[in-house]
Amino acid sequence: MHHQSKSYRSSLAILTALFFIWGLITSLNDILVPHLKALFSLNYIQASLIQFCFFFAYFVMSYPAGKIVSKAGYKMGIIFGLLVAACGCALFYPAASMRSYPIFLISLFVLASGLTLLQVSANPFVNSLGSPETAASRLNLTQAFNSLGTTIGPMLGGIFILSSVILTSDQLAALSPQDVQGYLAQEAASVQSPYLVLTAILIAIAIVIGFCRLPKLADEKQSSTSKASHSLWQHKHLIFGVVGIFAYVGAEVSIGSYLINFMQNPAIAGLTALDASQHLALYWGGAMIGRFIGSYVMTRIPANKLLAFNAAIIILLLLSAIFFAGHFGMWAVLSIGLFNSIMFPTIFSLALNKMGSLTGRASGLLCMGIVGGALMPMVQAAIADRFSLLISFTVPVICYLYIAWFGMSGYKTASKN
Structure with missing residues (x-):
């Protein structure tokens, strides 16, 4: 019993770190909106596509995510979700290199698809790690760390993404072609580096969870009749x-x-x-x-x-x-x-x-x-x-x-x- 309790504590610690990263990534969207709005000279409708592509993935991918989890289990669902989210973060590199707003939107959709799978997998997993009497306490703990991630995310994003001054179209027109290219390369790099770091972190967490002996959970089978x-x-x-x-x-x-x-x-x-x-x-x-x-x-x-x-x-x-x-x-x-x-x-x-x-x-x-x-x-x-x-x-x-x-x-x- 003591060994099982220790296993639950270590599993909960890993999942708590996962919720933290999850919150941090989600809150970075609030940094991307003003950054990409200025960089691509977008109006508010065009900039709102950032949140649209991200959250629309929850609507589109919720049902497929449930099917994946029901067949592969919670642990594999979490690992697969982390890897899909990592792919979405990695796609920010070519999106920034090509300075393509559509590819940024595709990257966000892929990233959010991975997070949707995590949402379907991780919440019930945390809920079942231990006695039912303490389930609410465990969920509150992980959600608090999710909120910690959303708190730290804008601060880090502001430092690494919004630290430079975005030039207006008139200011860009006054620069030489070489200076314009240098400026655009600098702005691209400001997005690339943070998301490459997140890619590495997500892959690392997936590897750690893959090697962890997480407890098997019994799923309740419910009728699927019309x-x-x-x-x-x-x-x-x-x-x-x-x-x-x-x-x-x-x-x-x-x-x-x-x-x-x-x-x-x-x-x-x-x-x-x-x-x-x-x-x-x-x-x-x-x-x-x-x-x-x-x-x-x-x-x-x-x-x-x-x-x-x-x-x-x-x-x-x-x-x-x-x-x-x-x-x-x-x-x-x-x-x-x-x-x-x-x-x-x-x-x-x-x-x-x-x-x-x-x-x-x-x-x-x-x-x-x-x-x-x-x-x-x-x-x-x-x-x-x-x-x-x-x-x-x-x-x-x-x-x-x-x-x-x-x-x-x-x-x-x-x-x-």
Whole structure:
């Protein structure tokens, strides 16, 4: 028994490192958006394709990932996911060398496909490492380190990717052809090196996990009949939860994607790209701190009420930023991360309430709601291009209005459940 416990601890330590890298890679998208927007002279709609390609992979690849895991097992699913993600990171090298925005987008889709497989494999694996009574504690631990990764990611990305000054088209026209080529090569290298390092780290983790004797886990076999699949749609609180996940991920990604451009706006704070990227870490750091605070508060306040309260506070913060702008608006938006922290797991758990034997299939359906991270930034981008970036923050306001409703009413299960 002692040997098994030690094995679980070592396995959990490895997976915790995996969650950290996972969060770091995801948060680097918020650095890529302003960097590639400036480098390729993109409008907000074109720049939003970065998040679209990344999060659309979750929608496209969730079902195939589930089939792979069901046949190969969790361990092989994690290893395969790491290797696919490593391929996506490696593709950044030719994308930067050729200075091709489409290849960057393909690289992001491949990278996110690997992370989707990790999402399907690692979460249930961590949940099963040890006794059921401590499962929530283990998941909170790994998710906290995921948040640590999203906090550190923007700081490192800002240093290595956004440290140089992006030249305008007029400034480039004033340079000699040799200087232009040197400048473009320098900007390409700023993206290549960090992602090559991530490629090596992902391959190294895959090798370590390959040699580790991770415990075999017993999967619950569920019926795949059309009747079981059809019955999912009879649970209104589950469907409302899918929309809730869509709204939350869409709002979170939208805010994170345009927060650097938001802070660079002279009407807000007029920060440089590098300074703004360092401030972005506060947004994600707040989510990490809020996760610890929220886990304690939920022992005294019902989860649905805390969800509705946090959504209401975020709505007030966003409206304050829109109407008052300036440094106050910057700090109002940065503080949203603190209140975002508990939303994803809370919506997820409320939507799965009383699903019984359909819980596994319901979880897969909820994961498809992550596609909100692909679509909502594009909606906000369209408004930013048509009106202004400040006005475009009304999009996440609408998302949080829905989440507040879900916390007050939409989470309730039907009496027959």
